[in-house]
Amino acid sequence: MKTLITARGITKQFGTTKALDGVDLDINAGEVHVLLGENGAGKSTLVKVLAGIHSPDAGTIEGNASLAVIHQELALVPELSVAENLFLNRLPRKFGFVDRAEMRRRAPELLDRVGLDVDPNAKVKDLGIAQQQMIEIARALDKNAGVLILDEPTAVLTDTETDRLLQIMAQLRKNGVGLVFITHHLDEIQRIADRITVLRDGRSVGVLGPRATTQHMIELMVGRSIEEQYPRARQRPGEPLLRLSNFTRRGVFRDINIEVHAGEVVGIAGLVGAGRTEVARAAFGVDDYDYGTVEVDGKPLRRNDVQAAIKAGLGLVPEDRKGQGLVLTATVGQNLELVTLANRDQKRLHDIAGKLRIKGRVEQPVKELSGGNQQKVVIGKWLLADPKVLILDEPTRGVDVGAKVEIYELINRMTAQGRAVLLVSSDLPEVIGMSDRVVVMAHGRVAGELPKGATQDQVMALAVQEISA
Template sequence: MTPPARATPPLLQMRGICKRFPGVVALDDVSFDLERGEVHVLLGENGAGKSTLMKVLSGACTRDRGEILIDGHAVALDSPREAQARGISTIYQEFNLVPHLSAADNIYLGREPLRGAGVIHRPRLLEDAQRLLRMLGTRIDPTTRVRDLGVAEQQMVEVAKALSIDARILIMDEPTSALTASEIDELFAAIGRLTAGGVSVIYISHRMEELARIGRRATVMRDGRFIATRPLPAPVRDLVRLMADRDVSEHYPTPTRVRGAEILRVEQVSRASRLRDVSFTLHRGEILGIAGLLGAGRTELARVIAGADVADAGRVLIDGRQIRLRAPKDAIRAGIGLVPEDRKQHGLVLGQGVSANLALPQLARLCRSGVVDRVRERALATRWIGELRVKTPTPETRVLTLSGGNQQKVVLGKWLASGADVLIVDEPTRGIDVAAKMEIYHLLDGLAAKGAGIIMISSELPEVLGMSDRILVLHQGRVHARLDAREATQERVLHAALGLAS
């Protein structure tokens, strides 16, 4: 018996989409659909083809084959302008805002309402911007400059900007990667208001625990191909198996490391109001987790130890010897490396190749008469690309073109190549997929097993608990608790992060 025909077609249908780049099949006969008022989650490891598929949909990349239908009618989508005209808007993980302009100016940038002779109609601009922001349930003042807004508020400005073009399809790429739990709740409430009004959302995230809260269906991609679509909620284990083509029963490796002698001692370090009398030790063969809420001082502590900021008081010792940290070069000489929270802004030179980035901490050793020896640089890069299994066409490929997981391996690799004894990793798995996370975890455990001491800062409590030997919990710039990881629980860590008595 033939099933009854649908009364109306899906809002969006992508059928048999193919896209090939030189030497790479990015999309191979991929299909995807989106209903009205639906949040459809798109899952896949880095390099699975999610970004390319969304670039095709947003008009930033032309497809080689396949068709796209909106409301059942075929569309070309040959440019971002055409995609916007069709009501398709994208909010990227890195915001596309002008910091010194107001929220309202950013929302209508290039599309400002005018009143004769090209003069901007500011009362109407502010009124329209405020209406969009209120629609999202936020109380942002539209006259506030974007640089004075928090990350969550900037994200709401991005959503408002998308709505200002009458978006019907909203693509959200890792929208919660830098948000706190309460900010995530606010974002999800705003998405709920949008979908109730008929807006459809394609939601890309590596945070598996969010999916059931926000999505109706999840589509999994792997190696540029469509794998499956599942209704939500669905068991995380099943979705991970579809993504990785293997059963992932345990994210965190069984430790192979053995705690050795003390390598780092931090004594009574303070910096302005951000760090207050912080003291702790780190041993060889140890992973020390540092937890705390946003603003607790975790990143500030990492920057002081790495020489990026100078402490007002206190001292740092390596192997019992006090070192002066006035600049990053002092920390590098002492064998301290930092994998920063924002790898793109602070950890990589995006326009340079993989080999150049891997060589950065040891240029002096690779230079002859002030000129970099490219043969030695390439040999070093070839070794670490192989050891870390970095997926790159050549050592000279610009890191800008690599996936997030492979970029993070390059940042780690430059410190492994330099032989750092103390490695500080700040949010080491932010914005990378489950399989890439597992590789990073094994790399960190292996580095500690070889005698390095690792400080791991993370906002993901399961990650802190799963990878650490000991845990420091910071609250308002102070060490509020010191926990043995074997006895720690998420509840105890969160309790301390909130500054509550144990």
């Protein structure tokens, strides 16, 4: 087997922390090499070193394969069309001007390779995040990269989209491309990995073969064994704390009826675009709606008024951590006090940071934290406000196993104190494992509700069903 890139003894230090400490990595042609590790273990730094964004303090990288990286943050121009984004930087030209005809001719072929059915003339900003991701992959494919690094591409994808991506990866592997794949989804690893390098605290702690067990991967990654992945502790449900009745926004969602009781976790599952996030945002007052009511603890809530929603006892952890949840220019403490500005209290900030086990100081810029710890900060700012109902939209997206379980424990703690949680999640095992009931949405409507113990197949059957209007 041909080795495309050989990295030896890669070491990289930021300030006092060693992000990478003597890591070895081989990238072989026709192989999917998974990088596994908790957030902050050094995966992203390693990718940046390989891509030449950071230069290593020690160690060597050999090989001259051309390399493309699909980063967690998408690198697309929202105002340009799909076709223009695909050929960004190397737009086909005729007489010195952009050759639109040529672009339109070549775009569908590329989109086809990733199974994306969109109008090449559509603006990228009008597409969903999953579709945008596919466009980036299509762009990398067109560059004929010898090595393709995918940094958590499936974090924002639904199961169907993930299946499609894994198929594409398998195809590329067959064509001799060397793939580096970063993901937190262990099932995906078992489906596609040829080799797994596990990183912990900047060191490579083991290289596993394709038949490694989930248990083994988690133990290596976390450095201890995790008892249960979804440790939901059920409570006896109390009074209804959140009630959506005939909740409707024309063209987006219709006749949504959901009740969440004290002590309860209600999950909302569904495909991307089913209207889950939109329901959460409208209920919280970020967006307006047309009909229906939102009641918190029995009292109707004023529409389109986030302040009123917070005062009534609602909280929302939004799906896009960096875009909507955090002020990246600010410190951990400043982010934690965002909701509760009025009663600023350093002691409470330190308490909550400790309780959440945030790895990082309160005075530290929040952008220096890993994804999981950043998410804990977003949740922490709401815990300080002590809401009656907390809506979590994709709370563990891009979060590692250890931090995930800690977030689940927080959910348990909230419900044990008589609070309620509405859990919107595309992660099926999570939404099934952590919810007491699962509401499945499809095409903007409630397709059905499943009790605790539902299977993934049951959820998917509802999620993909066609609902006639």
